[in-house]
Amino acid sequence: MNPEVLVSVRDLHVSFGAVEAVRGLSFDVRKGEVLAVVGESGAGKSLTARALLGMPPRQASVTGSIQMGPYELVGAPRSVRAALWGRQLALVPQDALSALSPVHRVADQLATAVRSVDGVSRKEARARAVAALEEVGIPADRTRAYPHEFSGGMRQRAVIAMALLHSPALVIADEPTTAQDQETQRRLLDLLTHRTEATGTTLVLITHDLPMVRDHADRVLVMYAGRLAEEGPVEEVFTRPRAPYTAGLLASAPLQGRGELRNQPRRTHGIRLPLIPGTPPNPTNLPPGCAFAPRCPLADATRCATAHPEPETRNNRTVACHHWRKLPSNSAELFLESA
Numbered sequence: 001m002n003p004e005v006l007v008s009v010r011d012l013h014v015s016f017g018a019v020e021a022v023r024g025l026s027f028d029v030r031k032g033e034v035l036a037v038v039g040e041s042g043a044g045k046s047l048t049a050r051a052l053l054g055m056p057p058r059q060a061s062v063t064g065s066i067q068m069g070p071y072e073l074v075g076a077p078r079s080v081r082a083a084l085w086g087r088q089l090a091l092v093p094q095d096a097l098s099a100l101s102p103v104h105r106v107a108d109q110l111a112t113a114v115r116s117v118d119g120v121s122r123k124e125a126r127a128r129a130v131a132a133l134e135e136v137g138i139p140a141d142r143t144r145a146y147p148h149e150f151s152g153g154m155r156q157r158a159v160i161a162m163a164l165l166h167s168p169a170l171v172i173a174d175e176p177t178t179a180q181d182q183e184t185q186r187r188l189l190d191l192l193t194h195r196t197e198a199t200g201t202t203l204v205l206i207t208h209d210l211p212m213v214r215d216h217a218d219r220v221l222v223m224y225a226g227r228l229a230e231e232g233p234v235e236e237v238f239t240r241p242r243a244p245y246t247a248g249l250l251a252s253a254p255l256q257g258r259g260e261l262r263n264q265p266r267r268t269h270g271i272r273l274p275l276i277p278g279t280p281p282n283p284t285n286l287p288p289g290c291a292f293a294p295r296c297p298l299a300d301a302t303r304c305a306t307a308h309p310e311p312e313t314r315n316n317r318t319v320a321c322h323h324w325r326k327l328p329s330n331s332a333e334l335f336l337e338s339a
Protein backbone atom coordinates (compact mmCIF):
# COMPACT_ATOMS: atom_id res chain seq x y z
CA MET A 1 0.00 0.00 0.00
CA ASN A 2 1.15 3.54 -0.79
CA PRO A 3 2.72 4.91 2.45
CA GLU A 4 0.63 8.08 2.16
CA VAL A 5 -2.56 6.04 2.27
CA LEU A 6 -4.14 5.37 5.66
CA VAL A 7 -7.19 3.44 4.50
CA SER A 8 -7.78 1.88 1.14
CA VAL A 9 -11.37 1.04 0.22
CA ARG A 10 -11.89 -1.22 -2.80
CA ASP A 11 -15.12 -2.35 -4.41
CA LEU A 12 -17.13 -1.87 -1.24
CA HIS A 13 -20.69 -3.17 -1.35
CA VAL A 14 -23.21 -2.85 1.46
CA SER A 15 -26.51 -4.58 0.87
CA PHE A 16 -29.69 -5.51 2.65
CA GLY A 17 -30.95 -8.67 1.00
CA ALA A 18 -31.36 -7.88 -2.69
CA VAL A 19 -31.11 -4.12 -2.09
CA GLU A 20 -27.66 -2.68 -2.65
CA ALA A 21 -27.11 0.63 -0.87
CA VAL A 22 -23.35 0.95 -1.51
CA ARG A 23 -22.45 -0.43 -4.93
CA GLY A 24 -18.79 -0.90 -5.64
CA LEU A 25 -17.15 2.09 -4.00
CA SER A 26 -13.37 2.55 -4.16
CA PHE A 27 -11.35 5.39 -2.65
CA ASP A 28 -8.33 6.09 -0.46
CA VAL A 29 -8.11 8.09 2.73
CA ARG A 30 -4.70 9.74 2.87
CA LYS A 31 -2.73 10.20 6.06
CA GLY A 32 -3.36 13.52 7.80
CA GLU A 33 -6.00 14.81 5.43
CA VAL A 34 -9.55 16.01 5.95
CA LEU A 35 -11.64 14.04 3.47
CA ALA A 36 -15.21 15.28 3.09
CA VAL A 37 -17.92 12.88 1.92
CA VAL A 38 -20.93 14.59 0.37
CA GLY A 39 -24.04 13.66 -1.58
CA GLU A 40 -27.79 13.81 -1.17
CA SER A 41 -29.66 11.89 1.50
CA GLY A 42 -29.58 8.15 0.88
CA ALA A 43 -26.32 8.23 -1.12
CA GLY A 44 -24.74 5.71 1.27
CA LYS A 45 -22.47 8.05 3.22
CA SER A 46 -23.34 6.76 6.68
CA LEU A 47 -23.22 3.12 5.60
CA THR A 48 -19.75 3.75 4.17
CA ALA A 49 -18.73 5.37 7.47
CA ARG A 50 -20.06 2.45 9.46
CA ALA A 51 -18.23 -0.02 7.23
CA LEU A 52 -15.01 1.98 7.78
CA LEU A 53 -15.59 1.80 11.52
CA GLY A 54 -16.18 -1.94 11.32
CA MET A 55 -19.71 -1.51 12.64
CA PRO A 56 -22.19 -1.94 9.79
CA PRO A 57 -25.89 -2.46 10.65
CA ARG A 58 -26.58 -5.99 11.84
CA GLN A 59 -28.73 -6.90 8.82
CA ALA A 60 -26.21 -5.55 6.30
CA SER A 61 -23.92 -7.71 4.25
CA VAL A 62 -20.59 -6.06 3.43
CA THR A 63 -18.21 -7.21 0.71
CA GLY A 64 -15.06 -5.78 -0.86
CA SER A 65 -12.01 -4.60 1.01
CA ILE A 66 -11.21 -1.93 3.59
CA GLN A 67 -7.50 -2.13 4.29
CA MET A 68 -6.03 -0.12 7.18
CA GLY A 69 -2.32 -0.76 7.55
CA PRO A 70 -2.03 -4.52 8.08
CA TYR A 71 -5.72 -4.94 8.94
CA GLU A 72 -8.56 -5.96 6.66
CA LEU A 73 -11.71 -4.50 8.21
CA VAL A 74 -14.30 -6.24 6.05
CA GLY A 75 -15.25 -9.37 7.91
CA ALA A 76 -12.70 -8.68 10.67
CA PRO A 77 -13.31 -10.61 13.86
CA ARG A 78 -14.54 -8.73 16.89
CA SER A 79 -11.10 -8.98 18.52
CA VAL A 80 -9.50 -7.00 15.67
CA ARG A 81 -12.19 -4.37 15.79
CA ALA A 82 -11.87 -4.09 19.56
CA ALA A 83 -8.10 -3.67 19.26
CA LEU A 84 -8.53 -0.86 16.72
CA TRP A 85 -11.38 0.91 18.46
CA GLY A 86 -10.31 4.12 20.22
CA ARG A 87 -6.61 3.79 19.41
CA GLN A 88 -6.88 3.62 15.63
CA LEU A 89 -10.48 4.42 14.84
CA ALA A 90 -13.02 6.66 16.51
CA LEU A 91 -16.38 8.21 15.74
CA VAL A 92 -17.72 11.67 16.46
CA PRO A 93 -21.44 10.97 16.44
CA GLN A 94 -24.19 13.32 15.33
CA ASP A 95 -26.11 13.10 18.55
CA ALA A 96 -23.92 13.84 21.57
CA LEU A 97 -26.78 13.41 24.03
CA SER A 98 -27.30 9.78 23.11
CA ALA A 99 -23.52 9.16 22.95
CA LEU A 100 -23.11 10.25 26.58
CA SER A 101 -24.60 8.51 29.57
CA PRO A 102 -27.06 10.79 31.38
CA VAL A 103 -26.27 9.33 34.81
CA HIS A 104 -22.51 9.86 34.94
CA ARG A 105 -20.50 13.05 35.21
CA VAL A 106 -18.87 14.06 31.91
CA ALA A 107 -15.30 13.85 33.21
CA ASP A 108 -15.99 10.42 34.76
CA GLN A 109 -17.17 9.12 31.38
CA LEU A 110 -13.97 10.29 29.73
CA ALA A 111 -11.91 8.85 32.58
CA THR A 112 -13.62 5.48 32.10
CA ALA A 113 -12.81 5.67 28.38
CA VAL A 114 -9.16 6.41 29.24
CA ARG A 115 -8.98 3.38 31.53
CA SER A 116 -10.68 1.11 28.99
CA VAL A 117 -7.67 1.52 26.70
CA ASP A 118 -4.79 2.47 29.02
CA GLY A 119 -4.63 0.71 32.35
CA VAL A 120 -3.68 3.81 34.33
CA SER A 121 -4.76 4.71 37.87
CA ARG A 122 -8.13 6.38 38.47
CA LYS A 123 -6.40 9.58 39.45
CA GLU A 124 -4.26 9.64 36.32
CA ALA A 125 -7.29 8.82 34.13
CA ARG A 126 -9.25 11.64 35.70
CA ALA A 127 -6.42 14.11 35.18
CA ARG A 128 -6.21 13.11 31.52
CA ALA A 129 -9.98 13.44 31.12
CA VAL A 130 -9.98 16.94 32.58
CA ALA A 131 -7.03 17.94 30.39
CA ALA A 132 -8.78 16.57 27.28
CA LEU A 133 -11.91 18.55 28.13
CA GLU A 134 -9.89 21.72 28.71
CA GLU A 135 -8.37 21.26 25.27
CA VAL A 136 -11.81 21.54 23.71
CA GLY A 137 -12.64 24.62 25.77
CA ILE A 138 -14.50 23.12 28.73
CA PRO A 139 -13.08 24.68 31.90
CA ALA A 140 -11.90 22.30 34.64
CA ASP A 141 -14.54 23.56 37.07
CA ARG A 142 -17.33 22.45 34.70
CA THR A 143 -16.07 18.93 34.12
CA ARG A 144 -17.91 17.59 37.18
CA ALA A 145 -21.24 18.42 35.52
CA TYR A 146 -23.68 15.89 34.07
CA PRO A 147 -24.38 15.96 30.32
CA HIS A 148 -27.80 17.62 30.77
CA GLU A 149 -26.09 20.49 32.59
CA PHE A 150 -24.10 21.26 29.43
CA SER A 151 -25.30 23.21 26.40
CA GLY A 152 -25.64 21.27 23.14
CA GLY A 153 -22.39 22.81 21.90
CA MET A 154 -20.53 21.81 25.09
CA ARG A 155 -21.81 18.24 24.85
CA GLN A 156 -20.60 18.07 21.27
CA ARG A 157 -17.20 19.39 22.44
CA ALA A 158 -17.11 16.65 25.05
CA VAL A 159 -17.74 13.90 22.46
CA ILE A 160 -15.04 15.40 20.26
CA ALA A 161 -12.65 15.21 23.25
CA MET A 162 -13.78 11.62 23.85
CA ALA A 163 -13.14 10.60 20.23
CA LEU A 164 -9.65 12.13 20.31
CA LEU A 165 -8.64 10.78 23.75
CA HIS A 166 -6.20 8.19 22.42
CA SER A 167 -5.04 10.20 19.38
CA PRO A 168 -6.59 7.72 16.94
CA ALA A 169 -5.21 7.53 13.42
CA LEU A 170 -8.65 8.06 11.91
CA VAL A 171 -11.70 9.91 13.17
CA ILE A 172 -14.98 9.70 11.34
CA ALA A 173 -17.45 12.51 11.95
CA ASP A 174 -20.90 11.82 10.52
CA GLU A 175 -22.77 15.13 10.41
CA PRO A 176 -21.18 16.03 13.74
CA THR A 177 -22.71 19.48 14.14
CA THR A 178 -26.11 19.44 12.49
CA ALA A 179 -28.05 19.68 15.77
CA GLN A 180 -26.46 23.09 16.48
CA ASP A 181 -27.08 26.63 15.28
CA GLN A 182 -24.95 27.96 12.40
CA GLU A 183 -22.40 29.82 14.52
CA THR A 184 -21.93 26.89 16.92
CA GLN A 185 -21.58 24.54 13.95
CA ARG A 186 -18.83 26.66 12.53
CA ARG A 187 -16.97 26.85 15.85
CA LEU A 188 -17.28 23.10 16.43
CA LEU A 189 -15.95 22.35 12.98
CA ASP A 190 -13.05 24.75 13.53
CA LEU A 191 -12.34 22.98 16.80
CA LEU A 192 -12.58 19.51 15.29
CA THR A 193 -10.29 20.31 12.38
CA HIS A 194 -7.78 22.13 14.64
CA ARG A 195 -7.68 19.30 17.17
CA THR A 196 -7.29 16.61 14.52
CA GLU A 197 -4.55 18.62 12.87
CA ALA A 198 -2.78 19.09 16.23
CA THR A 199 -2.89 15.36 16.96
CA GLY A 200 -2.00 14.32 13.41
CA THR A 201 -5.34 12.57 13.14
CA THR A 202 -6.94 11.94 9.76
CA LEU A 203 -10.54 13.11 9.52
CA VAL A 204 -13.35 11.79 7.35
CA LEU A 205 -16.09 14.39 7.56
CA ILE A 206 -19.57 13.54 6.34
CA THR A 207 -21.69 16.60 5.82
CA HIS A 208 -24.33 18.31 3.72
CA ASP A 209 -22.71 21.65 4.41
CA LEU A 210 -20.70 22.53 1.29
CA PRO A 211 -19.41 25.86 2.62
CA MET A 212 -17.88 23.88 5.51
CA VAL A 213 -16.30 21.50 3.03
CA ARG A 214 -14.84 24.42 1.11
CA ASP A 215 -13.42 25.94 4.31
CA HIS A 216 -12.23 22.80 6.12
CA ALA A 217 -11.58 19.85 3.81
CA ASP A 218 -8.58 18.95 1.67
CA ARG A 219 -10.31 16.50 -0.61
CA VAL A 220 -13.92 15.65 -1.33
CA LEU A 221 -15.66 12.42 -2.30
CA VAL A 222 -19.01 12.98 -3.99
CA MET A 223 -21.37 10.02 -3.75
CA TYR A 224 -24.51 9.34 -5.73
CA ALA A 225 -26.80 6.34 -5.25
CA GLY A 226 -24.15 4.24 -3.55
CA ARG A 227 -21.37 5.00 -6.00
CA LEU A 228 -18.59 7.49 -6.51
CA ALA A 229 -19.58 10.38 -8.75
CA GLU A 230 -16.39 12.35 -8.36
CA GLU A 231 -13.37 12.75 -6.10
CA GLY A 232 -10.49 15.19 -5.89
CA PRO A 233 -8.94 18.20 -4.14
CA VAL A 234 -11.71 20.48 -2.84
CA GLU A 235 -10.39 23.57 -4.56
CA GLU A 236 -10.31 21.85 -7.95
CA VAL A 237 -13.60 20.03 -7.63
CA PHE A 238 -15.41 23.13 -6.39
CA THR A 239 -14.02 25.48 -9.04
CA ARG A 240 -14.24 23.04 -11.92
CA PRO A 241 -16.47 20.03 -11.25
CA ARG A 242 -16.32 17.23 -13.80
CA ALA A 243 -19.36 15.16 -12.91
CA PRO A 244 -22.67 16.83 -13.79
CA TYR A 245 -23.97 15.64 -10.42
CA THR A 246 -21.25 17.60 -8.59
CA ALA A 247 -22.03 20.64 -10.72
CA GLY A 248 -25.70 20.44 -9.72
CA LEU A 249 -24.87 19.96 -6.06
CA LEU A 250 -22.53 22.96 -6.07
CA ALA A 251 -24.97 25.10 -8.04
CA SER A 252 -27.64 24.53 -5.40
CA ALA A 253 -25.37 25.27 -2.42
CA PRO A 254 -25.04 28.65 -0.70
CA LEU A 255 -21.39 29.08 -1.58
CA GLN A 256 -21.35 32.86 -1.93
CA GLY A 257 -19.21 34.99 0.35
CA ARG A 258 -15.85 33.83 1.70
CA GLY A 259 -13.72 32.76 -1.25
CA GLU A 260 -16.52 32.97 -3.81
CA LEU A 261 -16.25 30.34 -6.50
CA ARG A 262 -16.25 30.90 -10.22
CA ASN A 263 -18.63 28.09 -10.75
CA GLN A 264 -21.53 29.75 -8.95
CA PRO A 265 -24.29 30.94 -11.28
CA ARG A 266 -24.77 34.66 -11.55
CA ARG A 267 -27.55 35.66 -9.21
CA THR A 268 -28.01 39.18 -10.63
CA HIS A 269 -31.39 38.38 -12.08
CA GLY A 270 -32.13 36.73 -8.91
CA ILE A 271 -34.97 34.53 -7.91
CA ARG A 272 -34.29 31.38 -9.98
CA LEU A 273 -32.35 29.27 -7.55
CA PRO A 274 -30.76 26.39 -9.40
CA LEU A 275 -31.69 22.96 -8.14
CA ILE A 276 -31.06 19.51 -9.48
CA PRO A 277 -34.42 18.46 -10.92
CA GLY A 278 -36.06 15.35 -9.49
CA THR A 279 -34.92 13.22 -6.55
CA PRO A 280 -32.28 10.52 -6.05
CA PRO A 281 -33.42 7.04 -7.10
CA ASN A 282 -34.78 4.52 -4.67
CA PRO A 283 -32.17 1.78 -4.10
CA THR A 284 -34.89 -0.83 -4.60
CA ASN A 285 -35.54 0.48 -8.10
CA LEU A 286 -32.37 1.82 -9.73
CA PRO A 287 -32.24 2.90 -13.37
CA PRO A 288 -30.31 0.44 -15.58
CA GLY A 289 -27.47 2.74 -16.70
CA CYS A 290 -25.99 5.73 -14.89
CA ALA A 291 -28.10 6.29 -11.77
CA PHE A 292 -27.99 10.06 -12.33
CA ALA A 293 -29.07 9.91 -15.99
CA PRO A 294 -32.79 10.63 -15.37
CA ARG A 295 -31.83 13.96 -13.74
CA CYS A 296 -28.81 14.82 -15.84
CA PRO A 297 -28.74 17.63 -18.42
CA LEU A 298 -25.99 15.82 -20.39
CA ALA A 299 -27.52 12.34 -20.42
CA ASP A 300 -28.13 10.58 -23.72
CA ALA A 301 -30.54 7.77 -24.49
CA THR A 302 -27.85 5.29 -25.46
CA ARG A 303 -24.78 4.98 -23.23
CA CYS A 304 -26.05 6.83 -20.15
CA ALA A 305 -29.37 5.00 -20.19
CA THR A 306 -27.80 1.58 -20.49
CA ALA A 307 -24.25 1.46 -19.08
CA HIS A 308 -22.98 2.55 -15.72
CA PRO A 309 -19.92 4.83 -16.15
CA GLU A 310 -16.78 3.39 -14.56
CA PRO A 311 -14.67 5.81 -12.48
CA GLU A 312 -11.68 7.17 -14.39
CA THR A 313 -8.69 8.64 -12.55
CA ARG A 314 -6.21 11.14 -13.89
CA ASN A 315 -4.10 13.80 -12.17
CA ASN A 316 -5.55 13.39 -8.70
CA ARG A 317 -9.14 13.54 -9.94
CA THR A 318 -11.59 10.70 -10.33
CA VAL A 319 -14.86 11.02 -12.18
CA ALA A 320 -17.57 8.58 -13.19
CA CYS A 321 -19.46 10.09 -16.11
CA HIS A 322 -19.66 9.14 -19.80
CA HIS A 323 -19.71 12.80 -20.79
CA TRP A 324 -17.46 14.60 -18.33
CA ARG A 325 -15.46 16.14 -21.18
CA LYS A 326 -18.63 17.85 -22.38
CA LEU A 327 -19.35 19.59 -19.10
CA PRO A 328 -18.96 23.35 -19.73
CA SER A 329 -16.88 25.50 -17.38
CA ASN A 330 -20.01 27.44 -16.40
CA SER A 331 -21.65 24.13 -15.51
CA ALA A 332 -23.91 25.67 -12.89
CA GLU A 333 -25.85 27.37 -15.67
CA LEU A 334 -26.98 23.98 -16.92
CA PHE A 335 -28.99 23.57 -13.77
CA LEU A 336 -30.25 27.15 -13.84
CA GLU A 337 -31.76 26.39 -17.23
CA SER A 338 -33.30 23.11 -16.24
CA ALA A 339 -34.67 24.31 -12.88
Ligand SMILES: Nc1ncnc2c1ncn2[C@@H]1O[C@H](COP(=O)(O)OP(=O)(O)OP(=O)(O)O)[C@@H](O)[C@H]1O
Nearest residue numbers: 016021040041042043044045046047048057059283
Ligand atom coordinates in the same frame (compact mmCIF):
# COMPACT_ATOMS: atom_id res chain seq x y z
N1 LIG B 1 -30.38 -0.70 8.43
C1 LIG B 1 -30.83 -0.49 7.19
N2 LIG B 1 -31.70 -1.35 6.59
C2 LIG B 1 -32.14 -1.15 5.32
N3 LIG B 1 -31.74 -0.13 4.55
C3 LIG B 1 -30.88 0.75 5.07
C4 LIG B 1 -30.37 0.63 6.40
N4 LIG B 1 -29.50 1.64 6.64
C5 LIG B 1 -29.50 2.38 5.50
N5 LIG B 1 -30.31 1.84 4.56
C6 LIG B 1 -30.55 2.38 3.20
O1 LIG B 1 -29.30 2.57 2.57
C7 LIG B 1 -29.28 3.79 1.82
C8 LIG B 1 -28.10 4.62 2.23
O2 LIG B 1 -28.24 5.00 3.58
P1 LIG B 1 -27.24 5.97 4.34
O3 LIG B 1 -27.74 6.09 5.73
O4 LIG B 1 -25.85 5.49 4.17
O5 LIG B 1 -27.45 7.34 3.56
P2 LIG B 1 -26.73 8.75 3.81
O6 LIG B 1 -25.99 9.09 2.58
O7 LIG B 1 -25.98 8.71 5.08
O8 LIG B 1 -27.99 9.73 3.92
P3 LIG B 1 -28.22 11.00 4.90
O9 LIG B 1 -27.58 12.15 4.20
O10 LIG B 1 -29.72 11.13 4.92
O11 LIG B 1 -27.65 10.69 6.23
C9 LIG B 1 -30.64 4.44 2.06
O12 LIG B 1 -31.47 4.16 0.96
C10 LIG B 1 -31.15 3.78 3.30
O13 LIG B 1 -32.54 3.72 3.29
Ligand SMILES: [Mg+2]
Nearest residue numbers: 045046047174
Ligand atom coordinates in the same frame (compact mmCIF):
# COMPACT_ATOMS: atom_id res chain seq x y z
MG1 LIG C 1 -26.18 9.62 6.90
